[in-house]
Amino acid sequence: MRLIFIAMLCGCAGSLIDHAAASANATQRCMDACTTTPYGDAATPLCLGDQCTYACTGGKLKCAGGCCGALAVSAGGGHTCAVTTTGELRCWGFNDKHQLGADLNAAMTATNSSVTPLTGKVVTAVAAGFAHTCAMVDGDGVWCWGDDSSGQSGGPAPQKVSGSDGALRLAAGAGHTCFAAATQTFCWGRNTEGQVGNGATETSPRLTPTPVSGIGGALQLAAGENHTCAIDGTNVFCWGANDRSQVGNGTASAAVPTPIKVTGEAGFVGVGANHSCAGSTSESLECWGANASYQVDISVLGDQKSPKNVLSKVLAVAGGTGHTCAIRQDGGVTCWGLPDQLGVATSSSSEVDVQLPGPVQAITVGSSHTCVIQAGAVMCWGSNDHGQLGIPDAAGSVTPVLISGR
Helix, strand or coil: CCCCCCCCCCCCCCCCCCHHHHHHHHHHHHHHHCCCCCCHHHCEEEEECCEEEEEECCCCEEECCEEECEEEEEECCCEEEEEECCCCEEEEEECCCCCCCCCCCCCEEEEEEECHHHCCCCEEEEEECCCEEEEEECCCCEEEEECCCCCCCCCCCCEECCCCCCCCEEEECCCEEEEECCCCEEEEECCCCCCCCCCCCCCCCEEEEEECCCCCCCCEEEECCCEEEEEECCEEEEEECCCCCCCCCCCCCCCEEEEEEEECCCCEEEECCCEEEEECCCCEEEEEECCCCCCCCCCCCCCEEEEEEEEECEEEEEECCCEEEEEECCCCEEEEECHHHCCCCCCCCCCEEECCCCCCCEEEECCCEEEEEECCEEEEEECCCCCCCCCCCCCCEEEEEECCEC
């Protein structure tokens, strides 16, 4: 019997088929035919591979009606999500844990993609954690997706969080998530540092929303890497990891699993990976915690164990790993900390005013990037190694750039 061996040709390097050329030809055919969009002057014809679609300019987001402005934006470890004026949710950046909420093969993308399982729902708020994302849906509670290594999201595909129908506010950390209802605040996920706030530190994660001890329905809520802060009434409470004094109890200590009062008369709170800030529109902004990059206070290096006045006349604040940014009462933005994260070309860890075209309505800070909403347009700066700025340039930008609405 003769044995006949047949050599199989694969579609890979060295094969008889030039896939690169075929792809280029398909793109060219698309470009030849892709000359109009269903939205006229509101969008620009665009080819993504061989698919004819459209691009939005001026920092606007793609939406069902063409190009829309943004109402809310949230930055995570390496991704960003924004809520459009029509209540749709668009996400872009790192997708290694499916934190974009889209069925994408790419591990990252600068293209803002719709969170398809939420299609037809009206999203009212979004919180991007380190590698997971949660959104509040009008009349349908909280939905989460992405990294679930500590039970913080429930899985890679968007799904509703049990018992979250009354949610009013939302926050996402590295391995935990929180929401506040009218009379109670809940957290779940990693609790090794007491970041859930139930009075305990636990090796096993909390898989369902757990009431936070000692506070009611938080009026403001923010989550860091392993700690959480909230405003109950006008008082700021923090709990969780305190190795960098991020809880603000006057010392660097073991975990603080039960919320403690840090300061009073506050109207807003914002936290970074390991530092915290809070303030009111009429008084000074106070910050505390990790300060190795001057992200708390530019006047002295070293962690700040108690709240310290750092700025005045501020409307909102947000923190990253090594920098902090605040919206001033005049609508401008001031940042301090790591030089390449400040929105200004500088080589020093100084307090700088970011040059923006007009008043800012919202601000968010990720691990190493920042985004703002100005007149409905989304502008970002900082690192772009995972496409988190929404632009194709992997080098990122030290100054604000409009996202590319593709």
